Amino acid sequence: MRQALILAALALLPGIGQAIYFRDKVSWQSPIPASEMVTVAQARTWDGNAIWVDARPDAEFERDHVPDAVPLNEDRWNELLPQFLVTWSPEKRVVVYCSSQSCNASREVARRLRGEAQLKDVFVLQGGWEEWLKSRK
């Protein structure tokens, strides 16, 4: 027990150090900063100035999706990213959605678009596909 406590305490040191190093890169309040979220109503006002990105698995995209949405999921990232980039242009905002409020895929895809593809104006749709469906009714 004493040994375990020593190890647990030792691990705090690099952990705290790293948390300090990453203090500006991570939000402790929410997985997605409010500035990177968008509601369905807001996103609709962007109209032709937005590209909708569907981060759900292929089968769900094929079943139904936001009109003109582009599929881009992590399962086929390398294959789908070039197809997405063809539709992208710098003046357009990117709205990424997955199935619901609790899904994680849109957050990851948005993060990769910002990090790997170096895109700005990438937003995660609040409530995802479920919220979009509600707004359509």
Place this chain on the structure above:
Amino acid sequence: MAQIEKVKFVWRIVDLVLAGIFIYAGAIKAFDPIRFASDIDNYKILQWTIATGLAFYLPWLEILCGVALIVRRLYLGGLSILTALISIFIIATIAAKVRGLDITCGCFGHASQNWSFPAHLAVDLAILAALLALYFKAASGNRLENAV
């Protein structure tokens, strides 16, 4: 005598393999703690703030425990922590599966991203079995030493 040495050698290999697994798994997560926080959050058990704190802490704990297995300092402590961690992880994974959550643990980075649930579980159970075997062997060894 040669037989005893051979058995000792095999146990040492198990030590090193487990240490390697946890150091590798810890290092991958330590390189991308934000991604790991997101993976923890995926289980929908903890609040985001706690998930973030754990994402900074757990990788280093895994690495240190792995190192403890290699250098055989704080050895039993390292084994206890790793056994507890893998047990909690197995329970959380099963609970997530039962709740129908689509989870990516990210334990071994992209290498494990496409593993099926049974494959994940089999690897985790094998690691747990090896850790328990090492723990009981070491604990019984200590008892013998103390008795002598």
